Amino acid sequence: MTTIDRIAHPVMRPARVVAAYVEEARAECLRYLRNPGFLLPTLLFPSVFYLMFGVFLGHANGPDAPKYLLASYGTFGVMAPGLFGFGVSLALERDTGLLTLKRALPMPPGAYLLGKMCMALLVVAIVAIIMLCLALFLGGVHLPPSRIATFFVLEVLGVLPFAALGLFIATLVKGQGAPGVVNLVYLPMAFLSGLWFPLSIMPGFLQAIAPLWPAYHLNRLALGAVGLGDGVVWTHVAALAGYTVAFVLIAARRLRRHG
Amino acid sequence: MNEDTRIARLSGVRKRYGTIVALDGIDLDIHRGELVALLGPNGAGKSTSIGLLLGLQRADEGDVTLFGGDPQDIATRRRIGVMLQAATLPATLKIGELLRLTASYYPAPRDLAECAGIAGVTDLLGRRYGDLSGGQQRRAQFAMAIVGRPDLLFLDEPTVGMDIDARQSLWAAIRRMLHEGCAVVLTTHYLEEAEALADRVCVIAKGRVVSQGSVDALRAHVALRRIRCVTTLEAGTVAAWPDVVKVDAQQGRLAIATPRAEAVVRRLLEADPALADLEVQRAGLAEAFQEITRESAIVEEAA
Numbered sequence: 001m002t003t004i005d006r007i008a009h010p011v012m013r014p015a016r017v018v019a020a021y022v023e024e025a026r027a028e029c030l031r032y033l034r035n036p037g038f039l040l041p042t043l044l045f046p047s048v049f050y051l052m053f054g055v056f057l058g059h060a061n062g063p064d065a066p067k068y069l070l071a072s073y074g075t076f077g078v079m080a081p082g083l084f085g086f087g088v089s090l091a092l093e094r095d096t097g098l099l100t101l102k103r104a105l106p107m108p109p110g111a112y113l114l115g116k117m118c119m120a121l122l123v124v125a126i127v128a129i130i131m132l133c134l135a136l137f138l139g140g141v142h143l144p145p146s147r148i149a150t151f152f153v154l155e156v157l158g159v160l161p162f163a164a165l166g167l168f169i170a171t172l173v174k175g176q177g178a179p180g181v182v183n184l185v186y187l188p189m190a191f192l193s194g195l196w197f198p199l200s201i202m203p204g205f206l207q208a209i210a211p212l213w214p215a216y217h218l219n220r221l222a223l224g225a226v227g228l229g230d231g232v233v234w235t236h237v238a239a240l241a242g243y244t245v246a247f248v249l250i251a252a253r254r255l256r257r258h259g
Numbered sequence: 260m261n262e263d264t265r266i267a268r269l270s271g272v273r274k275r276y277g278t279i280v281a282l283d284g285i286d287l288d289i290h291r292g293e294l295v296a297l298l299g300p301n302g303a304g305k306s307t308s309i310g311l312l313l314g315l316q317r318a319d320e321g322d323v324t325l326f327g328g329d330p331q332d333i334a335t336r337r338r339i340g341v342m343l344q345a346a347t348l349p350a351t352l353k354i355g356e357l358l359r360l361t362a363s364y365y366p367a368p369r370d371l372a373e374c375a376g377i378a379g380v381t382d383l384l385g386r387r388y389g390d391l392s393g394g395q396q397r398r399a400q401f402a403m404a405i406v407g408r409p410d411l412l413f414l415d416e417p418t419v420g421m422d423i424d425a426r427q428s429l430w431a432a433i434r435r436m437l438h439e440g441c442a443v444v445l446t447t448h449y450l451e452e453a454e455a456l457a458d459r460v461c462v463i464a465k466g467r468v469v470s471q472g473s474v475d476a477l478r479a480h481v482a483l484r485r486i487r488c489v490t491t492l493e494a495g496t497v498a499a500w501p502d503v504v505k506v507d508a509q510q511g512r513l514a515i516a517t518p519r520a521e522a523v524v525r526r527l528l529e530a531d532p533a534l535a536d537l538e539v540q541r542a543g544l545a546e547a548f549q550e551i552t553r554e555s556a557i558v559e560e561a562a
Contacts, residue, residue, distance in 0.1 A: 009326065009334045010366040023363035027349070027356060034351040034387075096347035104313040104343065106336040106364045106407070 028115035046077030066139035071222035087166020091178030128155035164247035171254035272321035283466035296453035299463035340409035350389025365407030378402035393420035
């Protein structure tokens with residue numbers, strides 16, 4: 001009897017499986033772009049800070065300040081979509097039963113996480129475009145097209161380590177406690193990585209531990225992209241890639257165990 | 260029962276959460292095209308049974324099969340539809356978008372307009388999930404459950420929060436799915452729902468099936484009838500009569516439970532010539548259910 005039932009399993013054509021991944025990503029993007037509680041802070045915090053400190057007050061700190069702060073606030077803007085869009089939303093959905101329903105439905109493996117990743121990439125792309133527009137049209141920053149392109153690509157891909165970190169946090173805390181925990185990571189890391197004040201004016205100890213934070217490495221790369229870097233690239237890329245892989249692996253193990 | 264028609268099975272399944280035994284060697288078969296209602300008090304093991312059949316958890320012991328395969332295999336789950344009571348869906352997505360997304364998981368989904376028609380959500384397709392009433396949300400979830408043309412549908416408390424009309428129309432939709440040959444596993448707290456829909460009722464208590472059969476068979480299991488009347492007789496007096504199992508007094512009315520209604524009615528009429536508003540009812544599923552779970556508790560204590 002079971003053989004008949006086995007044969008009778010309907011076959012899912014590869015094109016339909018791909019379509020399922022696309023639909024999942026589309027639904028994730030739509031639902032967050034329609035959620036002002038997520039979208040507005042994510043877009044406004046980095047751009048308003050940059051407008052205030054980079055554009056209006058920037059020139060008081062020297063001619064390179066708007067450029068320097070484009071990198072810092074750009075990095076700051078990359079962190080939120082990863083940590084909140086990925087981490088907090090996953091933590092909440094583990095609690096509300098949505099993830100359980102998705103696991104019961106024949107959703108292709110990983111479609112849910114890939115969908116969230118696409119959403120985070122899209123939101124970061126919007127943040128990057130806003131920041132570049134403010135810098136180029138209001139901040140008087142001059143960058144050749146190649147540097148603009150590098151900065152944009154770096155920002156978009158730069159969300160991945162933070163999405164991975166958010167994923168990891170979401171496996172530790174679920175439900176309403178998650179936003180608080182994420183903020184405890186997000187704001188101190190931004191400060192300790194030198195996104196608000198240059199590391200050079202901070203105590204030596206804080207400067208020494210800065211390489212522990214993923215945001216520090218992304219910020220160094222962003223400074224390089226706008227032409228203020230120290231030429232070191234691959235160390236930072238390797239650090240970010242390492243963080244991403246490590247967080248994803250630990251999170252995947254925890255999710256498999258605890259659901 | 261016939262092996263050829265079996266599509267899902269729990270066989271000797273045990274599941275423990277820490278020190279709590281959720282399932283204690285449960286056996287349950289689901290056959291093609293039937294509606295099985297799982298009844299039982301909270302914590303009896305209904306949700307765990309369903310969780311295992313959906314592949315959400317693994318059994319500690321015993322076999323769990325779905326269409327002859329493993330429920331954790333996505334190919335077997337492409338033949339099921341699911342409506343979970345506890346799931347909160349994305350509030351900012353429109354019903355049409357939720358349906359389209361769910362349809363994309365299945366190889367040959369139903370036409371979305373047809374699906375919306377069956378579930379009664381045609382006029383809600385353009386509305387956001389978060390803007391709907393509880394009953395409308397349940398209907399939308401039902402639409403998502405049937406969009407993949409499932410052979411087996413899991414409905415977890417499908418009509419919670421619905422008014423009577425909405426409940427009746429969802430029942431009609433469930434009957435339509437049965438008509439198309441889809442089997443349904445229903446968990447519900449509304450016994451009249453099981454009474455209205457189920458081919459078979461399984462009562463689960465303490466992690467095992469303690470009784471199963473048709474609704475009529477289950478009712479017959481309990482021979483009690485219920486007599487109601489307005490009388491001046493004291494509840495205590497009537498309770499002392501032979502064959503009277505239980506007497507409840509509510510606002511001048513007595514509710515008497517007895518296996519021999521005829522004898523008790525005769526005596527009632529003799530004792531109180533002014534007796535009025537006499538009603539005699541067969542025990543409903545509610546009484547049967549209480550009786551069965553009580554019996555299994557007594558057996559448990561005796562053991």
